[in-house]
Amino acid sequence: MHIAEGFLPPAHAIAWGVASAPFVVHGVRSLTREVREHPESTLLLGASGAFTFVLSALKLPSVTGSCSHPTGTGLGAILFRPPIMAVLGTITLLFQALLLAHGGLTTLGANVFSMAIVGPWAGYGVYRLLRRWDVPLMVTVFAGAFVADLSTYCVTSVQLALAFPDPGSGFLGALGKFGSIFAVTQIPLAVSEGLLTVIVMRLLVQSSKGELTRLGVLLTRSGERRQEAVAR
Amino acid sequence: MSRNTKINALLLLAVAALAVLPLVLGLGDHKEEPFAGADAEAETAITEIEPDYEPWFSPLYEPPSGEVESALFALQAALGAGVLAYYFGLRRGRRQGEQRAAQALRDAPAGD
Numbered sequence: 376m377h378i379a380e381g382f383l384p385p386a387h388a389i390a391w392g393v394a395s396a397p398f399v400v401h402g403v404r405s406l407t408r409e410v411r412e413h414p415e416s417t418l419l420l421g422a423s424g425a426f427t428f429v430l431s432a433l434k435l436p437s438v439t440g441s442c443s444h445p446t447g448t449g450l451g452a453i454l455f456r457p458p459i460m461a462v463l464g465t466i467t468l469l470f471q472a473l474l475l476a477h478g479g480l481t482t483l484g485a486n487v488f489s490m491a492i493v494g495p496w497a498g499y500g501v502y503r504l505l506r507r508w509d510v511p512l513m514v515t516v517f518a519g520a521f522v523a524d525l526s527t528y529c530v531t532s533v534q535l536a537l538a539f540p541d542p543g544s545g546f547l548g549a550l551g552k553f554g555s556i557f558a559v560t561q562i563p564l565a566v567s568e569g570l571l572t573v574i575v576m577r578l579l580v581q582s583s584k585g586e587l588t589r590l591g592v593l594l595t596r597s598g599e600r601r602q603e604a605v606a607r
Numbered sequence: 608m609s610r611n612t613k614i615n616a617l618l619l620l621a622v623a624a625l626a627v628l629p630l631v632l633g634l635g636d637h638k639e640e641p642f643a644g645a646d647a648e649a650e651t652a653i654t655e656i657e658p659d660y661e662p663w664f665s666p667l668y669e670p671p672s673g674e675v676e677s678a679l680f681a682l683q684a685a686l687g688a689g690v691l692a693y694y695f696g697l698r699r700g701r702r703q704g705e706q707r708a709a710q711a712l713r714d715a716p717a718g719d
Contacts, residue, residue, distance in 0.1 A: 376644055376645040376646035376649070377646060378646070378649070379646050379647075379649075379650055379662070380662065380664055380665060380666045381662030381663050381664035381665060382649075382650060382653060382662055384663075385663065418694055418697070419694070421690055421694065422690060422691055422694040424687075424690075425686070425687040425688070425689075425690035425691045425694075426687065426691060427687070428683055428684070428686055428687030428690075429683075429684050429687035429688050429691065430687075431683075432680045432681075432683040432684035432687065433684060434644065434680070435625075435626045436626060436629040436630050436634075436635070436642045437629055437634075438629050438634055439634070440629070440634045440635030440636070440637060440638045440641055440642060441635070441638070441642060441643055441644065441645050441648055442642050442643065442644050442645065443644070443645040443646075470683065471683070472666070473667065473668065474668065474670075474679055475670065475676060475679050475680060475683070476666035476668065476669040476670060476676075477646075479664065479666060480664070480666075480667070481663075481664045535649060535652075535653070539652075539653050539656045539657055539660070540656075541656055542656065549656060552652050552656070553649060553652060556645050556648045556649050556652060557645055557649065560645050561645075563625050563629075564625075566625060567622045567625050567626065570618045570619075570621055570622050571618075571622055573618060574615050574618050574619065575691075577611070577614070577615060578615075578695055581611070582695060582698035582699060582702065583698055
């Protein structure tokens, strides 16, 4: 769930836009380089964008008695690195802002920052860290997607608390308030997103071994064999 | 069903359970409007903190009704699902084609 249109004061809206812009520009460059150097990855890029499209259209009920939706940015960040997700996430957010009145143009910068920048980077960071420790691939994928999803909404809560500090309890009070709305609601949804990302990654391991090896997701021959053993 | 398919089905089942349980357990019963969007709740929280705040911009286009909005959300999900299904279908077809070609190559000398 993104910050609604007009719900960030102009100064904040502009500041988040300025903060996000370089990431998106850099992302567009990475994306065009990837497509030029590896035209065969266009299809998988499309699939990663499509995954974000599906997941951010699914508004799911949560334990807090309210609804929110996952982001789907972890998968693309793991496959193609976060800069490319900055672009794919922005496209999804634009679609929702323009056609669905969900999120908004004035809050696009802030929403891009949370969903298309911090989420992918946080998820990717956790994924890389766990891989270095030799954690099984699917566990790292789950953790990466979970963190990408949850961190997105933690950032959303911080953004709102910065813009609307509580008159009594200040920034922290507001953070508690927005955090209980966004972040707590998101925990079970982040688990769902982790599981769905694992399903897609399992299907990719079966169907696109060559691509995954090229992208560095499947590392060594022994790693591949371990995956095959899991697949059977 | 292969073991692989079974694991995927179990994972999907877990996702479905996570979505259905809050509804079944009535976790939204304490609310005036159960299972509203978190973004709408945030808007309420903003007006609680700052009662004078007025959104200074409104969406350029707003779906005229809940029905149209849900149709557009469904369209978004369908577009994404369509592309994903195309990807996996294409991959599967290619793999089968390659296998068949390899099989034909292996069989060819035997037929001579």
